[in-house]
Amino acid sequence: MxxxxxxxxxxxxxxxxxxxxxxxxxxxxxxxxxxxxxxxxxxxxxxxxxxxxxxxxxxxxxxxxxxxxxxxxxxxxxxxxxxxxxxxxxxxxxxxLVSVAINRIYGITDPALAQLVRGLPRLEVLEMDGLPLVTSVAVRDIWLFARGLKRWSMSGCVQVTDSGFPWVPEREQLRPMEDREAASGNLKPRTWLESLPPLVLPGTHKLNALRVLDLSHCVKLTDSAILGIIVYAPYIQHLNLAGCIELSDRAVHAVCALGNHLAAVDIGGLERVTDEGAFALATSCRRLQSVDISFIPKLSDLSVLEFASQPRLERLAAAGLPRLTDEAACFLAEHAFELEMLHLTFCSRITLEGVRAMLRRLTKLQHLGLSGIPAMRRRGVRRFSEAPPEGYDERKRGVYRVFREGKIRALGEFLEKEEWRRRESERMNIPFQPRGDDSRALY
Structure with a gap:
């Protein structure tokens, strides 16, 4: 019951x-x-x-x-x-116990978490988001004793470092970079957690069942941790690295090894990632269904073009990319026919022409985010958008433009009507005056 x-x-x-x-x-x-x-x-x-x-x-x-x-x-x-x-x-x-969720319990410490995973041989799901006292010590025990994990979420565990993850020989390639930083005085003194001995696991000790891994906002993780994760959890399907600000193209190249196993990836906010890393990810993992590359300022149209060519792509978040232009929008319209959710918020160079091209061809769209785009201040567009959340200040955050389901089709029809009016005005050699209603009258 x-x-x-x-x-x-x-x-x-x-x-x-x-x-x-x-x-x-x-x-x-x-x-x-x-x-x-x-x-x-x-x-x-x-x-x-x-x-x-x-x-x-x-x-x-x-x-x-x-x-x-x-x-x-x-x-x-x-x-x-x-x-x-x-x-x-x-x-x-x-x-x-098969599934344990202990998110946001701020008093939990390493010894308790370590004993928990040691005592639960059937554990498959572990959610431990937002535990500020948990460190790499407990994470090492999870790698050692929870080999049956299928889903592991540890978002916002800000004290976890690279020492909590398996060591692989490829880490030695990153040492010259650390040595140069130490010589220049840029490397911070190592804490006792960072001085833990490497977690060396046998080649057969892998988390082969792990399909979902969320490491978002673990701000102390570097490329070294990702190298070990991919080797010892080779069948991950959903990977979230958003907000891990120390990661670079090297980590993204490591993720490429997941190949066709990877279906969803979130690398939003990784400011060190460039088009090179994003391009490699898109070309190596051809079964991606969900991609988030938001707020990576170094990315350009090239990255979006490559992700748009994914045959199964259903969700793309590319918000906050200042270099994104209508070229990417038009390429999405021509290739990403399976898209159901698209976020281009704060991509200020997108124009109404790019939006109209997408709405004309992307017939499966159910959610479209275009907030913060100056072109969306266009007269008559607001009425198709969802209402902004309480406390939203357009003067500080830009216009709020989120469209869902039938409103997306209605917006497309409105923009097509306005384009027809513009062409007719040019043909008749009269000034074009934008309208905010559905009338086709030229005056």
Whole structure:
């Protein structure tokens, strides 16, 4: 039996309860004390999502672990009162766990996380986003003991460094660069975490089941970490490296080794990446369905042209590319017929001609983001856009222009009508006056 935002009401219901869920987007439906009083009578719980119990304590988590030995899925993301003691209990009693989500629990430390992965031999999904106290020490244990992982997310773990990832001989090629930086005085003193011995794994010790890896905003990672990841997790399909600001073309070239296994990649915000790296990625991985290359100022039309030639591309985010022009927009219109989502926000050189070309040919578009583009201030365009979010200031952030589903088709028809009016005005040798309605009148 399943219970959503409610607790079992009697002894029989408690016994047969297998799924309890408290959603975080609503007012708390239950308190920590109420949950703790019920859990000892629920021995058959398999799935527990407790994100909607903000005051969840380690006491209650310990009770759950001791009472439900067959627990397979648990999500306690955002339950900030949980401590290492709760994770110790899960490792000791809930050894059947397959999926664990412990995002944004700021008190979790390395010893608890290490014991958790050591005690869960069936672990397949681990979400540990936003854990500021977790370092490379715990990450090394994940590589050693969680070989069955299929999905691993550690976004925003800002203390994790390269030493948490497998060492490969290719790392030695990066040493001359570090030596030059040290000689010039640009290399910072190494911390004890960075001085950990290399994590040398045997060639057969690989995370062959890993399909989804999210390392976004792990700001201390460098190219060396990516080299080891790709060698020891060679079948990744979804890779997120957004905001890892130390990465360069060398890391992108390493990702190319994933080849046709890679279906989705996010390298947004990697300011050191150039057209060379993006071009290599696009030519090596020909089954990409989702690509995010936003806010990489060195990229030009060349990168977008190559990604647009991907035969399966469904989502492309290329926001904040100041060098992007209508040439890229027209190439997308001619080649990326499978696109369903396209973000060109803050690409200020895109004009209405480029937008019209895309709308004419990309018939599968369901979401189009064109915010911050001066050309989209055009009279009559605003009425097709979604309403801006509360607090959005167009004077600071530019125009808000996000179009969805039928509004995309309506925008295309409006721009085609205005183009017809412009041509007719030229033919009749009269001044062209833009209109904001659907009328075809020239005056």
């Amino acid at each position: 399943s219970y959503v935002d409610a607790l079992p009401s009697d002894e029989e219901s408690c016994f047969y309860a297998e799924h309890i869920e408290f959603r975080p987007d609503l007012a708390p439906a239950v308190t920590d004390d109420e949950l703790a009083s019920i859990l000892p009578h629920c021995p058959n719980i398999l799935h527990a999502q407790l994100t909607g119990v903000p005051d969840l304590s380690s006491r209650t988590l310990i009770t759950l672990a001791e009472s439900a030995p067959n627990l397979t899925h648990i999500d306690i993301s955002g339950c900030a009162d949980v401590t290492d003691l709760g994770l110790h209990a899960l490792a000791a009693h809930s050894t059947s």
